[in-house]
Structure formats: structure tokens, C-alpha cells
Amino acid sequence: MINMDLDREIPVLDWTPHLAARTRRMKGSAIRELLKLTQQPDVISLAGGLPAPEFFPLREVEEACRYVLQQDGQKALQYSPTEGYLPLREWLATSMHKYGVPAVPANVLLTNGSQQALDLIGKVFINRDDYIITGRPTYLGAIQAWNAYGARYHTVNLDDDGMVVDEVEHAYEKVLAESGRPPKFVYVLPNFHNPAGTTLSLERREKLAEVATRLDLPIVEDDPYGQLRYEGEDLPPICTFVPERTMYLGTFSKTLTPGLRLGWIVCPEVLMQRFVTAKQGADLHTGTFVQYVANDICQRGFLKPHVQRLRQVYRERRDTMLEALAEFWPEGCSWTQPQGGLFLWARVPEPINTTDFLDRALEEKVAYVPGVSFFPNQDGGFNAMRLNFSYSPPDVIVEGIRRLGIALKRELGEL
Numbered sequence: 001m002i003n004m005d006l007d008r009e010i011p012v013l014d015w016t017p018h019l020a021a022r023t024r025r026m027k028g029s030a031i032r033e034l035l036k037l038t039q040q041p042d043v044i045s046l047a048g049g050l051p052a053p054e055f056f057p058l059r060e061v062e063e064a065c066r067y068v069l070q071q072d073g074q075k076a077l078q079y080s081p082t083e084g085y086l087p088l089r090e091w092l093a094t095s096m097h098k099y100g101v102p103a104v105p106a107n108v109l110l111t112n113g114s115q116q117a118l119d120l121i122g123k124v125f126i127n128r129d130d131y132i133i134t135g136r137p138t139y140l141g142a143i144q145a146w147n148a149y150g151a152r153y154h155t156v157n158l159d160d161d162g163m164v165v166d167e168v169e170h171a172y173e174k175v176l177a178e179s180g181r182p183p184k185f186v187y188v189l190p191n192f193h194n195p196a197g198t199t200l201s202l203e204r205r206e207k208l209a210e211v212a213t214r215l216d217l218p219i220v221e222d223d224p225y226g227q228l229r230y231e232g233e234d235l236p237p238i239c240t241f242v243p244e245r246t247m248y249l250g251t252f253s254k255t256l257t258p259g260l261r262l263g264w265i266v267c268p269e270v271l272m273q274r275f276v277t278a279k280q281g282a283d284l285h286t287g288t289f290v291q292y293v294a295n296d297i298c299q300r301g302f303l304k305p306h307v308q309r310l311r312q313v314y315r316e317r318r319d320t321m322l323e324a325l326a327e328f329w330p331e332g333c334s335w336t337q338p339q340g341g342l343f344l345w346a347r348v349p350e351p352i353n354t355t356d357f358l359d360r361a362l363e364e365k366v367a368y369v370p371g372v373s374f375f376p377n378q379d380g381g382f383n384a385m386r387l388n389f390s391y392s393p394p395d396v397i398v399e400g401i402r403r404l405g406i407a408l409k410r411e412l413g414e415l
């Protein structure tokens with residue numbers, strides 16, 4: 001036995017001078033920090049983006065684990081190719097095909113959630129001070145991933161039809177004029193935007209494909225919520241119009257479970273080797289076992305009826321939140337009416353700053369994410385907030401919105 005004093009006091013060093021400049025640029029996610037605060041049992045969190053855990057398919061995952069271990073145990077517990085488990089890539093290519101995306105297994109790469117896909121895109125494309133065109137607001141996790149590579153952001157507005165695509169060309173020209181280099185890509189969330197809840201109209205999808213082609217601009221199409229549509233018709237992904245210039249990101253996080261950490265990139269075959277090399281340096285490959293398990297679940301045809309069920313559950317929760325907002329919130333507030341996904345975006349009267357107001361909300365034991373967190377240049381969203389309707393059951397959603405309504409009315413001097 002090694003004779004060491006395990007209880008001795010270990011001094012705390014200042015590591016800052018040792019860190020890479022890159023590391024100093026990395027900021028923690030406001031959402032992750034906030035989630036810590038909201039984990040107290042009496043706080044109703046409308047903040048995170050969590051799926052409803054009571055609908056996780058525990059039995060199916062358990063059966064799949066057992067089956068995989070019995071049938072394929074040695075392979076499923078072994079190292080495996082970086083590209084991913086071929087039968088799952090085949091299944092994904094076929095299901096992407098049904099969705100209109102012209103994918104074959106050779107252009108499908110399995111990732112550790114689509115968050116890793118965002119990071120790999122940063123690693124492969126972004127030099128320090130390169131610009132990315134994105135909406136305002138936009139997905140916080142993408143900003144976090146790309147900040148590490150020194151990205152800058154030129155933002156374009158969103159309205160009820162999603163990103164205002166007419167502004168993209170102007171954004172491109174401005175970036176080119178100011179930095180001397182074209183933007184690296186345009187980042188777009190086509191369906192049930194996180195955080196805005198909006199969906200990009202068909203006309204804008206076509207327009208974006210046309211503008212990007214004219215400008216020779218790559219497109220990153222991040223689509224975690226496309227399967228979670230509660231009304232209206234599916235719209236074709238932008239990838240269907242310009243597969244040669246689109247990196248399409250999908251994930252099992254919102255349809256199966258996020259804990260599996262399974263996502264994928266569909267990209268032109270000529271890009272695959274770049275991503276494969278980048279991923280090898282990060283983690284060699286996505287966990288073999290989880291890929292086998294997900295494949296077993298998918299091949300059995302479980303996902304389609306499961307997603308149909310989720311659509312029903314989340315549609316009801318969305319409607320509950322919309323009704324509660326109309327009932328409990330004061331005059332002067334407004335919110336988006338998402339046709340799917342997990343979030344809506346609410347605006348409160350101008351004098352209220354939603355970052356400062358969060359303390360007041362937490363006193364009422366309810367949490368949301370302040371709007372400014374989703375603006376990469378911190379230049380907007382001051383009177384907006386993101387509200388999640390997937391995680392809490394309907395009665396809790398009503399209570400959360402009621403509490404926020406009370407806090408808002410107090411703040412406005414109406415109570």
C-alpha cells in the first residue's frame with residue numbers, strides 16, 4: 001500500500017497563465033449555470049431544454065441493451081469505425097431520404113450529439129476572427145462551441161417566418177468589406193427555432209439556397225426539432241435544395257433520449273474525411289454500444305409511433321402554456337406561437353430587463369432563460385425570455401406561468 005496522507009491540504013494554484021488564449025475566450029453557458037440554480041425541488045424550471053423524462057422509453061432501451069449484449073456483445077463493446085456503425089448509418093440515410101434529404105451512408109457521420117457536430121464544424125472551418133452569419137437570437141450552444149475557435153458573428157433579424165433571408169446577402173457583403181474575408185457559413189435553425197420557436201418559410205428556404213449558391217456560402221442547417229411538429233405540413237430541409245453546400249445536423253436527443261448522446265451530420269462526401277479526421281482527434285468514435293442500442297430500437301420500428309406519442313404530449317403542453325400566458329400575463333406582453341419544438345419566445349414590456357428580473361422570478365420560485373443569452377453580440381433580447389414547455393407536466397406549466405405573471409405584475413406596479 002502506498003503510504004500517503006490523503007487528508008493533507010492541497011494548495012490551489014493559479015492556472016490562468018498556463019491556459020491557452022483559446023481557453024480564456026471560452027465562457028460557460030448561462031443556461032448550464034442557471035440549471036444548477038433551478039435544480040432546487042421547489043423551483044419550477046421553464047429554463048432548460050429538457051425532454052419529458054416520464055416518456056423516455058426505459059423498457060425498450062433495456063430490451064435493446066439485453067438483445068445487443070446477447071447477440072453482438074463482443075462487437076458492441078469494442079472500438080469501432082469513426083464514421084459510425086454502418087447499419088445505423090444506413091437506417092439514418094433511408095430515414096433522411098423519406099424526409100427529402102438525399103443521403104447515402106457514405107455521407108452520414110455519427111456524432112456525440114449534434115453538439116459535437118457543431119464543435120467539429122468549428123474545428124474544421126473556423127480560423128480566429130472568421131465571421132459566421134446567424135440569426136438574432138440563435139442557439140447558445142453553437143455560440144459556445146464556436147467561440148472556442150475565435151469566431152465572430154454577424155447577425156440578421158428573425159421574424160414570424162424565421163431568419164430574414166433578405167438580409168443575408170447584405171451581411172455577407174458587410175463582413176467581406178470589413179474583414180476582407182467572406183463569412184465562413186450561414187447557421188440556420190429551420191424548424192421550431194431554439195430559442196425563438198419560429199419556422200423558416202418555404203419561400204425563405206428556397207431563397208437561402210439561391211443566395212448561398214450565388215455567394216458560394218456554405219450552410220449549416222441545425223434541425224433537432226424537425227420531427228416534433230404539432231400542426232401544419234413538414235417543409236423540405238434546405239439541404240434538399242442544395243445538398244452540395246449544406247451540412248445538415250440531426251439528433252436522437254429530442255426523439256429518443258438525450259442521454260444516449262447520439263447525433264449525426266449529413267454532409268457532402270468530399271467533406272466526410274475532414275470531419276472523420278477531426279473527430280478521431282476528439283474521441284476516436286461515438287460510443288459503439290449506444291449506436292448498437294439505438295440501431296436495434298430504430299430497426300424495430302419503435303421510433304415512429306414513439307415520436308407520434310411525443311407530438312401529442314408536447315402539443316398539449318404547448319397549448320397549455322399558450323392558454324396560461326393569455327390568462328395570467330399582464331397587458332403589453334407577447335409571445336411566439338410555435339408549430340412544434342420545445343420553446344416559445346416571450347416579450348415583456350420594455351422597462352423590464354429580463355436578466356435583472358430573473359432574481360424576482362426566482363423569488364417566486366420559477367425560472368426562464370433571459371433573452372440576451374441568445375444574442376452572440378449581446379445586443380438584443382433585453383426584454384425577452386425563452387420558455388420551455390416540454391419538460392414540466394401541464395399543471396406545473398400553468399403554475400409556473402401564473403407565478404411569472406404575478407412577478408411581472410408586481411414589477412409593473414399592477415399588484
Ligand SMILES: Cc1ncc(COP(=O)(O)O)c(C=O)c1O
Nearest residue numbers: 049113114115139194251253263
Ligand atoms: C438548436 C440545437 N442544436 C443542437 C443541440 C444539441 O443537441 P444534442 O447535442 O443533444 O444533440 C440543441 C440542444 O438543445 C439545440 O437546441
